[in-house]
Amino acid sequence: xxxxxxxxxxxxxxxxxxxxxxxxxxxxxxxxxxxxxxxxxxxxxxxxxxxxxxxxxxxxxxxxxxxxxxxxxxxxxxxxxxxxxxxxxxxxxxxxxxxxxxxxxxxxxxxxxxxxxxxxxxxxxxxxxxxxxxxxxxxxxxxxxxxxxxxxxxxxxxxxxxxxxxxxxxxxxxxxxxxxxxxxxxxxxxxxxxx
Amino acid sequence: xxxxxxxxxxxxxxxxxxxxxxxxxxxxxxxxxxxxxxxxxxxxxxxxxxxxxxxxxxxxxxxxxxxxxxxxxxxxxxxxxxxxxxxxxxxxxxxxxxxxxxxxxxxxxxxxxxxxxx
Numbered sequence: 001x002x003x004x005x006x007x008x009x010x011x012x013x014x015x016x017x018x019x020x021x022x023x024x025x026x027x028x029x030x031x032x033x034x035x036x037x038x039x040x041x042x043x044x045x046x047x048x049x050x051x052x053x054x055x056x057x058x059x060x061x062x063x064x065x066x067x068x069x070x071x072x073x074x075x076x077x078x079x080x081x082x083x084x085x086x087x088x089x090x091x092x093x094x095x096x097x098x099x100x101x102x103x104x105x106x107x108x109x110x111x112x113x114x115x116x117x118x119x120x121x122x123x124x125x126x127x128x129x130x131x132x133x134x135x136x137x138x139x140x141x142x143x144x145x146x147x148x149x150x151x152x153x154x155x156x157x158x159x160x161x162x163x164x165x166x167x168x169x170x171x172x173x174x175x176x177x178x179x180x181x182x183x184x185x186x187x188x189x190x191x192x193x194x195x
Numbered sequence: 196x197x198x199x200x201x202x203x204x205x206x207x208x209x210x211x212x213x214x215x216x217x218x219x220x221x222x223x224x225x226x227x228x229x230x231x232x233x234x235x236x237x238x239x240x241x242x243x244x245x246x247x248x249x250x251x252x253x254x255x256x257x258x259x260x261x262x263x264x265x266x267x268x269x270x271x272x273x274x275x276x277x278x279x280x281x282x283x284x285x286x287x288x289x290x291x292x293x294x295x296x297x298x299x300x301x302x303x304x305x306x307x308x309x310x311x312x313x
Contacts, residue, residue: 018234026230034218034226042216052222059226063233125207126214148208176204183207184200 011076012069019066026063033076034059037084043149044088044141046123046130054087074159081150081160085142092134092141132182139163140175147172 009017011032017025037058041051061083062076069076133141139161146157147168154172158165251257273281 018230021234023231023234026234027227030223030226030230034223035215038218038222039215043211043214046211048216051216052219055222056225056229060229060233063230122210126211129204129207129211149212151212176201180201180204183204 012071015062015066015069015076016071018063019069029062030059033062033080036077037080040081040084040145040150041088044085044130044133044145045091046126050091054084054091057087058083078156078160081146081152082162085146085160088145089138089141092130093138095131095134128183129179132179135182136175136178140171140178143168143171144175144179148176 009028011029014025014029014032018029034055038051038055041054041058042048045051045054058080062080065079133145136144142161143157146152146160147154152160154165154168157168157172161168163171251260254260254263
């Protein structure tokens with residue numbers, strides 16, 4: 001989501017320029033990185049307000065780490081994936097107590113208008129999934145989200161989570177099975193009644 | 196958990212993965228405001244390295260300076276008032292010592308002493 005084009009300055013170069021006092025570098029970096037950060041948070045949390053809070057916090061951490069950033073040690077995009085995933089699982093953990101109730105609440109859309117139904121179903125599906133993610137252990141939730149919502153490859157997830165590829169495979173497999181079990185019988189909530 | 200459950204999950208995951216929200220102007224403004232606020236603290240200040248700092252770095256910093264100073268003071272002190280044990284040890288190692296006045300001068304005043312060389 002955050003790969004720089006070859007002719008453009010790298011994320012690390014921009015961050016170094018920001019740390020050296022270049023105000024324009026912050027704008028370029030934010031324009032390049034913020035959409036991906038917000039997207040990851042939104043997909044994981046299914047809550048726009050919370051996702052925006054997480055995105056702002058993640059970028060705040062990037063500005064803070066700028067003077068100490070060592071180019072070559074890690075990709076900024078990898079670091080950001082990790083920060084956003086951690087911030088999101090913190091928030092999902094807080095939802096655990098209410099998630100079960102919410103899953104029952106979103107079962108049926110009330111308005112029969114087709115467009116509204118679609119919209120509500122999309123929202124309800126997303127909410128149901130986020131609530132189910134909240135029930136998983138943090139590492140499983142992060143691995144599943146990075147693999148199936150962000151589309152990251154296992155070696156990249158291993159880097160992001162600082163674990164082995166084998167562990168990623170195990171976490172995603174167990175996480176997805178747990179997610180399916182949590183959502184078993186909730187196909188209405190997911191908006192897929194028939195097969 | 197059944198196969199249809201897994202299919203429904205896969206479909207839901209794929210739908211959500213396709214969502215790419217636009218960044219609201221207010222969020223971008225807030226992020227850039229944070230960046231500007233933190234930038235003054237984030238600016239890297241190059242360390243001024245003067246000659247004294249370079250010398251300190253060369254010898255190992257302030258601990259090395261204090262060691263050198265202590266050794267110097269101890270050396271001066273032992274030269275002025277050598278401990279008896281040191282004289283004894285020196286005599287044992289080097290044999291008895293004898294002071295020979297080669298020039299017959301009063302080394303303190305710089306004048307020739309009586310019977311010496313003028």
